Amino acid sequence: MRRFDLIAFDWDGTLFDSTGIITRCIQEAVRDVGGTVPSAQDAAYVIGMALMPALAHAAPDVPQDKYPLLNERYRHHYFAHQDDLSLFEGILGLLQELRQRQHLLAVATGKSRAGLNHALDSVELQHLFDSSRTADETAGKPNPLMLQELMAELDVPPERTLMIGDTTHDLEMAHHAGCASIGVSYGAHEPDAFARWKPVHIAHSVSDLRQWLLTHG
Numbered sequence: 001m002r003r004f005d006l007i008a009f010d011w012d013g014t015l016f017d018s019t020g021i022i023t024r025c026i027q028e029a030v031r032d033v034g035g036t037v038p039s040a041q042d043a044a045y046v047i048g049m050a051l052m053p054a055l056a057h058a059a060p061d062v063p064q065d066k067y068p069l070l071n072e073r074y075r076h077h078y079f080a081h082q083d084d085l086s087l088f089e090g091i092l093g094l095l096q097e098l099r100q101r102q103h104l105l106a107v108a109t110g111k112s113r114a115g116l117n118h119a120l121d122s123v124e125l126q127h128l129f130d131s132s133r134t135a136d137e138t139a140g141k142p143n144p145l146m147l148q149e150l151m152a153e154l155d156v157p158p159e160r161t162l163m164i165g166d167t168t169h170d171l172e173m174a175h176h177a178g179c180a181s182i183g184v185s186y187g188a189h190e191p192d193a194f195a196r197w198k199p200v201h202i203a204h205s206v207s208d209l210r211q212w213l214l215t216h217g
């Protein structure tokens with residue numbers, strides 16, 4: 001008996017080992033436009049948000065007329081490294097096991113559609129996911145709209161939906177959508193901040209996540 005019919009995953013820092021590179025790309029982009037370079041912790045905090053709100057939050061002293069350049073410089077640095085990224089060890093096997101158990105799988109991410117499609121193609125994952133939403137085609141996190149759209153498309157109610165992510169933005173989105181959530185501590189945010197959003201579990205590794213999902217999911 002499944003507890004959840006639909007399992008939605010964040011991408012960066014949850015499935016893909018990209019937190020460090022994204023953090024450094026944000027810092028380099030801010031440096032390029034003359035802003036105060038954020039700390040690694042502050043840069044990592046905005047991961048999962050839509051790109052422009054994330055950059056604006058990370059660089060509050062950069063004037064709005066430089067936002068297009070800030071955006072361009074981030075993309076320049078990220079695209080230079082995007083093919084260096086890979087799935088966390090054990091993720092591919094976990095996704096295959098969940099498919100075998102007849103779970104519907106989706107991606108709910110702050111990435112752009114072009115960025116997600118490139119990542120999916122690079123690791124040949126598209127056949128594993130039933131649907132996906134990106135921040136540039138719906139509301140960005142923590143707005144619950146992308147989860148609500150996935151549930152409506154796949155005809156799954158909130159109580160049968162689980163959101164898995166590495167940031168408070170993911171867990172807050174799930175909370176507002178009426179869904180259960182799991183926080184993973186190996187990504188962008190420290191797990192001490194997760195408790196406010198009442199995740200059903202905090203996974204400290206992919207093997208921990210796998211064990212919980214196969215036992216309780």
